[in-house]
Amino acid sequence: xxxxxESHYLxxxxxxxxxxxRDLLVPRxxxxxVFSWKSPLCMSSDLxxxxxxxxxxxxxxxxIGYKSLAINISDISAMGARPLGFDMNVLLPVWVDEEFWxxxxxxxxxxxxxYGLLLLGGDLVKTDRFGxxxxxxxxxxxxxxxxxxxxPGDILFVVGNPGLAGTGFCVLEKGEDKSGFEHAVKSHLRPxxxxxxxxxxxxxxxxxxLMDVSDGLLADLPRFVGESHGVELTVGREDLHPEVVWYAxxxxxxxxxxxxxxxxDYVLLGGCSTEGFEEIRHKVPGVLKIGEVSxxxxxxxxxxxxxxxxxxxxxx
Amino acid sequence: xxxxxESHYLxxxxxxxxxxxRDLLVPRxxxxxVFSWKSPLCMSSDLxxxxxxxxxxxxxxxxIGYKSLAINISDISAMGARPLGFDMNVLLPVWVDEEFWxxxxxxxxxxxxxYGLLLLGGDLVKTDRFGxxxxxxxxxxxxxxxxxxxxPGDILFVVGNPGLAGTGFCVLEKGEDKSGFEHAVKSHLRPxxxxxxxxxxxxxxxxxxLMDVSDGLLADLPRFVGESHGVELTVGREDLHPEVVWYAxxxxxxxxxxxxxxxxDYVLLGGCSTEGFEEIRHKVPGVLKIGEVSxxxxxxxxxxxxxxxxxxxxxx
Numbered sequence: 001x002x003x004x005x006e007s008h009y010l011x012x013x014x015x016x017x018x019x020x021x022r023d024l025l026v027p028r029x030x031x032x033x034v035f036s037w038k039s040p041l042c043m044s045s046d047l048x049x050x051x052x053x054x055x056x057x058x059x060x061x062x063x064i065g066y067k068s069l070a071i072n073i074s075d076i077s078a079m080g081a082r083p084l085g086f087d088m089n090v091l092l093p094v095w096v097d098e099e100f101w102x103x104x105x106x107x108x109x110x111x112x113x114x115y116g117l118l119l120l121g122g123d124l125v126k127t128d129r130f131g132x133x134x135x136x137x138x139x140x141x142x143x144x145x146x147x148x149x150x151x152p153g154d155i156l157f158v159v160g161n162p163g164l165a166g167t168g169f170c171v172l173e174k175g176e177d178k179s180g181f182e183h184a185v186k187s188h189l190r191p192x193x194x195x196x197x198x199x200x201x202x203x204x205x206x207x208x209x210l211m212d213v214s215d216g217l218l219a220d221l222p223r224f225v226g227e228s229h230g231v232e233l234t235v236g237r238e239d240l241h242p243e244v245v246w247y248a249x250x251x252x253x254x255x256x257x258x259x260x261x262x263x264x265d266y267v268l269l270g271g272c273s274t275e276g277f278e279e280i281r282h283k284v285p286g287v288l289k290i291g292e293v294s295x296x297x298x299x300x301x302x303x304x305x306x307x308x309x310x311x312x313x314x315x316x
Numbered sequence: 317x318x319x320x321x322e323s324h325y326l327x328x329x330x331x332x333x334x335x336x337x338r339d340l341l342v343p344r345x346x347x348x349x350v351f352s353w354k355s356p357l358c359m360s361s362d363l364x365x366x367x368x369x370x371x372x373x374x375x376x377x378x379x380i381g382y383k384s385l386a387i388n389i390s391d392i393s394a395m396g397a398r399p400l401g402f403d404m405n406v407l408l409p410v411w412v413d414e415e416f417w418x419x420x421x422x423x424x425x426x427x428x429x430x431y432g433l434l435l436l437g438g439d440l441v442k443t444d445r446f447g448x449x450x451x452x453x454x455x456x457x458x459x460x461x462x463x464x465x466x467x468p469g470d471i472l473f474v475v476g477n478p479g480l481a482g483t484g485f486c487v488l489e490k491g492e493d494k495s496g497f498e499h500a501v502k503s504h505l506r507p508x509x510x511x512x513x514x515x516x517x518x519x520x521x522x523x524x525x526l527m528d529v530s531d532g533l534l535a536d537l538p539r540f541v542g543e544s545h546g547v548e549l550t551v552g553r554e555d556l557h558p559e560v561v562w563y564a565x566x567x568x569x570x571x572x573x574x575x576x577x578x579x580x581d582y583v584l585l586g587g588c589s590t591e592g593f594e595e596i597r598h599k600v601p602g603v604l605k606i607g608e609v610s611x612x613x614x615x616x617x618x619x620x621x622x623x624x625x626x627x628x629x630x631x632x
Contacts, residue, residue, distance in 0.1 A: 005630045025356055026460050031394040031527055032360035034456040039355055040341055044348035045403045045451065047439045078347040087361045089449045123363045123449075126630065133405045133439075133449035135361065140350040144342050211347050314321045314442065 001098040009124065012098065016105035017112070017119040028087075028121035035120070037084055042138040044075035049091070049131035053264075056130070058172045061103025063189040064130070069108050070191050071214070072136040073115065074266045077195040078212035080145035080202030081138035085118035091131040092124050115195065142202045145210035148226035150271035152295040154208060156224075156231065157277065158288050159194050159268040161187065161241040162217050163255075166262020170247065184243045191266040197284055198268060204283075206276020213265045217290075218299060218308055224269055225293050233260070233291035233301045256301060317414040325440065328414065332421035333428070333435040344403075344437035351436070353400055358454040360391035365407070365447035369580075372446070374488045377419025379505040380446070385424050386507050387530065388452040389431065390582045393511040394528035396461035396518030397454035401434035407447040408440050431511065458518045461526035464542035466587035468611040470524060472540075472547065473593065474604050475510050475584040477503065477557040478533050479571075482578020486563065500559045507582040513600055514584060520599075522592020529581045533606075534615060534624055540585055541609050549576070549607035549617045572617055 003009050019027045026034035048068035050056060059067070069086065076083045112119070120137075150156070161183075168188030171181045178185050201207045213220045221231050237245050237255045244262075248255035271293060272280060281287055299306045319325050335343045342350035364384035366372060375383070385402065392399045428435070436453075466472070477499075484504030487497045494501050517523045529536045537547050553561050553571045560578075564571035587609060588596060597603055615622045 003630065009630075025456070026358075026395070026462060030462050031391045032358040032397065032454065032456075034356050034358050034395065034397075034460050036356040040350050040352040041357070042342075042348040042350050043403060043436050043451075043453075045405055045437055045439055047405045047407075047441045047449070049407075049441050049443060052441050052443065075347045079342070079350065081348065081350075087359060087451055089361055089363045091363075091365075120359050121361055123361055125363045125365050125368050127365060127368065127445070129443070133363070135359075135403055135451035137359075138348065140341070140348075144350050146342060146346050314319065314325075 003096060003098060003101060006124070009101070012101055013105060016109040021118050023118060028119060033120040035085065037137070037139065038141065040140040042076055042079050042081040042140040043135065044072060045133070045135040046071050046075065047131065047133050050129040059189060061100045062107030065104035065107030066111050066190050068132045068134060069111050070193055071266060072134045073193055073195065074191065074212040076136050076138035077193065077198040078145065078210050078268060079138065079140070080142050080198055080210060081140050082195070082199060083115050083117055083136055083138045085120045086134050086136040087120045088122040089133040090122065090124045091127040091129060093128050093130055094126070096130060142199070145198070145202055145207065147209055147211050147224050149209035150225055150229070150293045152229065152293050153274065154271045154293045155274055155277040155289055156291050156293060157270050157272065157280065158290055159197055159270070159284060159286065160192060160265065161244065162213070162265055162267055163244040163259025163262035164241045165191060165264045165266065166216070166258070167244050167247045169264065180246065181243050183241065184247070188264065191264070194268050200283065201270060201280070204276065204280065206272045206279065208271045208273070210268055210270045213267050213269050214263070216261050216263045216265065217269065218260045218306060220269060221299055222308060224271070228297070230294045230297040231291055231299045232294045233299065235290040235301070239288055257306065260306070319412060319414060319417060322440070325417070328417055329421060332425040337434050339434060344435060349436040351401065353453070353455065354457065356456040358392055358395050358397040358456040359451065360388060361449070361451040362387050362391065363447065363449050366445040375505060377416045378423030381420035381423030382427050382506050384448045384450060385427050386509055387582060388450045389509055389511065390507065390528040392452050392454035393509065393514040394461065394526050394584060395454065395456070396458050396514055396526060397456050398511070398515060399431050399433055399452055399454045401436045402450050402452040403436045404438040405449040406438065406440040407443040407445060409444050409446055410442070412446060458515070461514070461518055461523065463525055463527050463540050465525035466541055466545070466609045468545065468609050469590065470587045470609045471590055471593040471605055472607050472609060473586050473588065473596065474606055475513055475586070475600060475602065476508060476581065477560065478529070478581055478583055479560040479575025479578040480557045481507060481580045481582065482532070482574070483560050483563045485580065496562065497559050499557065500563070504580065507580070510584050516599065517586060517596070520592065520596065522588045522595065524587045524589070526584055526586045529583050529585050530579070532579045532581065533576045533585065534622060536585060537615055538624060540587070544613070546610045546613040547607055547615045548610045549615065551606045551617070555604055573622065576617070576622070
């Protein structure tokens with residue numbers, strides 16, 4: 001069934017996201033929502049647009065709803081903050097019917113429910129591609145885990161599997177056989193989130209900084225260590241998810257370089273003191289040391305300098 | 317000159333919006349911004365998209381930058397709140413060059429500067445039409461001026477000129493001669509804002525509610541008075557801006573009905589007690605009584621029921 005009017009669109013939205021909440025002084029539906037979350041607050045924003053961030057052909061409506069919110073939660077958690085609520089502006093093409101809209105909202109509201117997130121408002125416009133623009137707020141009362149806070153000798157680590165989502169993207173985009181790449185495909189469609197881990201890392205004083213990797217480690221590592229530092233990577237094929245290694249081998253690529261280039265990882269990239277890393281390794285299962293910060297600019301893998309690249313909207 | 321890369325895009329952005337501010341614990345540029353504005357806060361969000369909300373042919377880049385932010389400020393002020401900061405996600409087609417981008421930022425940053433608004437972050441994506449998605453935050457510590465708070469006998473008033481922006485839209489869209497319609501054209505390209513007036517109305521206990529009119533008074537009046545009430549309008553041609561009357565007369569339309577249908581007014585629509593209106597009339601120059609709330613559903617103009625209509629993204 002087609003979406004017939006704004007009130008039809010909103011009536012369905014209200015079925016998936018309740019309007020009232022004790023946290024809100026004024027809920028969505030008026031000129032503005034008003035909330036009384038205590039200061040300080042974190043705010044981040046991400047677009048999720050058809051044929052740029054997802055393909056209608058291999059993302060289910062539920063996946064689109066899930067991932068468009070997940071990438072925003074990832075940003076908030078990488079600041080060491082707990083997500084609280086979000087608003088959503090929707091670009092709505094004519095092909096979006098009630099079934100798609102319900103699927104999208106189901107994927108999104110299930111994820112929102114896991115974190116107790118409130119929908120605070122939004123806008124809609126009829127256009128030619130589907131897309132959402134989300135702004136998310138989080139509780140910023142803890143320590144703020146920023147970029148550019150590490151120095152030479154500090155350990156660089158990741159939580160999550162670098163290159164796994166990139167592998168899934170390649171398999172899906174080229175229409176290849178998905179068998180054997182189930183984790184990779186899932187990682188692209190529904191990235192794993194590390195909110196609790198990020199919150200616990202924020203309480204560990206040996207952790208100096210944190211960010212979420214969205215443009216590939218090769219592009220994001222220099223942003224994390226800052227202009228005056230470089231990176232000595234020690235990551236090897238044994239550290240990578242087997243599906244990443246298998247895909248790279250099959251295609252005659254270096255698994256390490258392929259993993260470092262993969263975009264939309266949404267893994268956490270962190271830095272900590274050498275002494276602190278042992279404790280983090282015990283506390284965070286699956287945390288992976290990928291190298292160290294160095295005083296020499298550039299990114300080096302096993303001593304060999306890598307050409308910096310990664311996703312740029314102007315070239316990609 | 318073309319925009320060459322994300323860093324080129326951001327370097328120009330930073331020229332118009334300073335990154336640092338004492339109000340921000342973490343400025344834009346990291347995973348999230350962190351601010352310490354005191355609770356409660358207001359939040360609102362609006363899209364502003366090429367060929368839906370503006371035409372490239374008659375909006376200058378400066379106008380686009382101005383209006384995309386102005387419509388968000390209008391929402392926050394209609395809640396009786398002072399705007400503080402915003403984030404901006406940009407849809408960027410290939411034709412946007414450095415000259416357009418600078419013009420856009422100049423129009424936006426001049427307006428932001430008038431209200432001391434900070435830019436908190438954003439995202440960008442390459443796409444086929446230009447557009448922006450803005451989320452704005454405001455100081456919600458005053459009284460919240462909501463909809464559906466008026467009752468039978470209350471006075472309905474507006475601040476601003478209903479139908480003036482709609483007149484400008486018709487003149488611009490049809491490519492008609494603009495001479496004699498300078499105020500109308502300006503009202504469509506650069507809507508006047510009433511932030512200080514809205515703040516002062518919030519302090520007046522006789523004011524029961526306020527909203528900004530974006531879809532035309534005929535569409536927004538029922539939203540303002542609520543489902544169980546109606547409206548008796550007494551507005552006459554002598555109450556309207558002369559350019560609205562002239563345009564309607566020229567085109568054989570009823571000036572009153574034409575003014576009530578005009579979209580994108582961004583006038584304030586308020587409701588107050590009968591006794592309170594006299595004081596408001598003295599305090600707010602140009603405030604116009606348009607009618608009264610009635611117990612009878614429907615919108616009536618000089619006793620005659622009007623067919624409800626106004627902009628709907630699904631039909632318009």
